Amino acid sequence: MKLYIYQHCPFCLRVLLLRGLKKLDLPVQVVLENDVETPTRLIGRKKVPILQKADGSAMPESMDIVRYLDAQFAPPLLTAAERPALDDWSERAGKLIFRLAVPRITRGDFAELATPEARAAYIEREIRAFGDLDALIAATPELLAELNPLLTELDGLIPPPDGELGESDIRLFPLLVLLSIVKEARLPPAVAAWYNALLARSALSDFSAQAQ
Numbered sequence: 001m002k003l004y005i006y007q008h009c010p011f012c013l014r015v016l017l018l019r020g021l022k023k024l025d026l027p028v029q030v031v032l033e034n035d036v037e038t039p040t041r042l043i044g045r046k047k048v049p050i051l052q053k054a055d056g057s058a059m060p061e062s063m064d065i066v067r068y069l070d071a072q073f074a075p076p077l078l079t080a081a082e083r084p085a086l087d088d089w090s091e092r093a094g095k096l097i098f099r100l101a102v103p104r105i106t107r108g109d110f111a112e113l114a115t116p117e118a119r120a121a122y123i124e125r126e127i128r129a130f131g132d133l134d135a136l137i138a139a140t141p142e143l144l145a146e147l148n149p150l151l152t153e154l155d156g157l158i159p160p161p162d163g164e165l166g167e168s169d170i171r172l173f174p175l176l177v178l179l180s181i182v183k184e185a186r187l188p189p190a191v192a193a194w195y196n197a198l199l200a201r202s203a204l205s206d207f208s209a210q211a212q
């Protein structure tokens with residue numbers, strides 16, 4: 001099996017989190033942002049993550065891959081019930097976190113942006129999705145002022161750091177990884193404890209070393 005990803009991609013981070021937590025021996029290949037051919041050959045369109053299975057078939061969609069891998073490699077890890085309040089938070093805060101993180105990711109050090117052509121393709125894709133990226137950087141204080149009350153709210157919702165995990169945790173974690181590229185962002189204590197415990201257990205690195 002092989003997993004195709006972009007390092008910055010929050011959907012890919014869902015699968016990377018499960019892979020890390022379950023210590024799966026699953027090779028990872030980073031696809032360049034201007035490589036249309038590889039994902040199209042596998043799933044007929046330019047999207048990651050993609051899991052290439054042992055039989056050569058390819059599976060798209062992060063949560064499908066997460067469920068498949070969790071079922072394939074016993075014991076199952078994602079045994080906690082859905083947490084609707086957490087999913088609702090991820091839905092609301094996600095849009096804000098994307099607007100903070102994406103312009104910084106376009107300037108960041110990620111393997112999928114390793115060539116000038118790949119970075120240019122990514123910048124073009126994100127300008128199509130988010131508009132003027134410099135304007136988003138300039139709006140950092142306003143975006144953080146909107147996000148901080150949401151982070152305080154999350155501090156009251158977050159499960160204990162050593163608790164049972166479920167799909168809601170898998171959806172939330174990548175948003176906090178994205179936020180780690182925002183230098184001024186601060187996690188409240190319970191959120192930080194949960195996040196740092198998952199980082200340590202999964203042996204993943206976040207983007208804080210290149211925070212801007």
Ligand SMILES: N[C@@H](CCC(=O)N[C@@H](CS)C(=O)NCC(=O)O)C(=O)O
Nearest residue numbers: 009010011046047048049061062063
């Ligand atoms: N619903 C998909 C979304 C995956 C997705 O949007 N991936 C983005 C990267 S974050 C992508 O590959 N975009 C490529 C493009 O649109 O060119 C999933 O959960 O896997």
